[in-house]
Amino acid sequence: MKFSDVPSHDNIKTRLRDMVSDGRIPHAILLHGPAGIGKMALARAFAQYLHCEHPTPGGDACGVCPSCRQHESFNHVDTLYVFPVVKTDKIKAPISDDYLAEFKQFATSDMFMDFEKWTATFDKKNAQPVIYVSESEALERRLSVTTTASRYKIVLVWMPEKMNEQTANKLLKLIEEPFSDTIFILVSNDASAILPTIYSRCRPMEILRLSDAAVAGFLTENRGVDPQDAMALAHIANGSISAALREMDATRVSRMFFDLFVGLMRKAYQRNVKELKEWSSDVTALGREQEIKFYDYCQRLIRENFIYNFGIPSLNYLNTAEQQFSKNFARFITERNAETLIRVMNEAATDIAGNANGKVVNFDLAIKIIMLLKP
Numbered sequence: 001m002k003f004s005d006v007p008s009h010d011n012i013k014t015r016l017r018d019m020v021s022d023g024r025i026p027h028a029i030l031l032h033g034p035a036g037i038g039k040m041a042l043a044r045a046f047a048q049y050l051h052c053e054h055p056t057p058g059g060d061a062c063g064v065c066p067s068c069r070q071h072e073s074f075n076h077v078d079t080l081y082v083f084p085v086v087k088t089d090k091i092k093a094p095i096s097d098d099y100l101a102e103f104k105q106f107a108t109s110d111m112f113m114d115f116e117k118w119t120a121t122f123d124k125k126n127a128q129p130v131i132y133v134s135e136s137e138a139l140e141r142r143l144s145v146t147t148t149a150s151r152y153k154i155v156l157v158w159m160p161e162k163m164n165e166q167t168a169n170k171l172l173k174l175i176e177e178p179f180s181d182t183i184f185i186l187v188s189n190d191a192s193a194i195l196p197t198i199y200s201r202c203r204p205m206e207i208l209r210l211s212d213a214a215v216a217g218f219l220t221e222n223r224g225v226d227p228q229d230a231m232a233l234a235h236i237a238n239g240s241i242s243a244a245l246r247e248m249d250a251t252r253v254s255r256m257f258f259d260l261f262v263g264l265m266r267k268a269y270q271r272n273v274k275e276l277k278e279w280s281s282d283v284t285a286l287g288r289e290q291e292i293k294f295y296d297y298c299q300r301l302i303r304e305n306f307i308y309n310f311g312i313p314s315l316n317y318l319n320t321a322e323q324q325f326s327k328n329f330a331r332f333i334t335e336r337n338a339e340t341l342i343r344v345m346n347e348a349a350t351d352i353a354g355n356a357n358g359k360v361v362n363f364d365l366a367i368k369i370i371m372l373l374k375p
């Protein structure tokens with residue numbers, strides 16, 4: 001990660017560069033600010049710059065020296081990563097290194113480090129990643145090994161607010177009595193949740209939210225989003241690229257669910273069994289978790305279409321596309337079939353949650369819809 005890979009934050013980049021040129025690098029820096037704006041990317045770029053063998057005259061890492069390449073692949077021997085992880089049956093005293101491969105993949109695919117996405121990488125329901133005390137102990141051992149390759153040993157701590165007090169106290173000792181030439185860079189979404197003793201030992205640098213134009217610019221350049229849509233997303237996202245990406249994802253998924261719902265109703269009405277078979281394969285391909293969400297969505301739309309018939313728009317929660325569809329479709333959802341439709345959809349979701357064969361369940365449901373839509 002180079003400074004030039006990180007959008008915006010020019011003032012912070014300048015301040016970090018100045019620390020190096022003035023030869024006054026604090027041994028603990030805290031980059032804090034809202035989630036999803038690229039703070040960890042800045043921290044990584046700074047670490048890479050510090051270790052780069054041939055920094056550019058403009059004050060950035062070269063990106064090609066062996067040290068830069070090791071940084072890009074999270075393999076730099078004098079750079080340690082600390083981040084929240086979970087306990088499992090196999091890993092009772094987890095440390096970040098146990099999950100380094102997952103972390104590398106996560107940080108590479110999303111430089112804005114959406115914590116929700118990180119939580120979702122753990123194969124564990126309701127996982128709450130934490131920086132455990134085992135981490136501080138392992139860190140102490142690793143820091144006591146003398147630096148061989150570079151001038152500085154750098155510890156990048158992502159989400160220090162996820163430490164419990166015991167961990168924080170041990171880490172505090174390491175920050176208070178640092179091993180020589182060790183630099184801690186803490187990256188936090190919520191500085192107020194960091195233990196005051198830790199906070200007071202760090203040089204805080206507040207990173208501000210991105211401008212709407214910067215968020216929109218990123219979406220257009222990197223995700224090919226139409227400029228007008230990008231501006232609308234940026235407006236909702238409050239200066240956070242992660243929030244904008246989440247919103248984009250949610251829009252995409254709800255559009256897909258809508259299309260599948262419309263497909264089911266049209267094909268069932270036309271009694272097109274062959275296409276319903278294909279439809280059931282498409283739904284199966286979503287995977288169990290999404291299939292269940294899809295059937296929740298279907299139940300909601302049936303309810304909404306039933307309500308639509310009462311002609312009181314304030315009772316309806318439909319987006320523009322859904323509303324357009326309901327104009328012609330709602331009349332098919334009546335007292336006669338609404339309840340049964342919802343019930344069979346709910347049963348399909350339950351069967352899928354219970355590991356039933358998706359293709360069978362989805363096709364079976366499609367056939368029931370044919371009968372239930374019969375005039």
Ligand SMILES: [Zn+2]
Nearest residue numbers: 052062065068
């Ligand atoms: Zn380099």
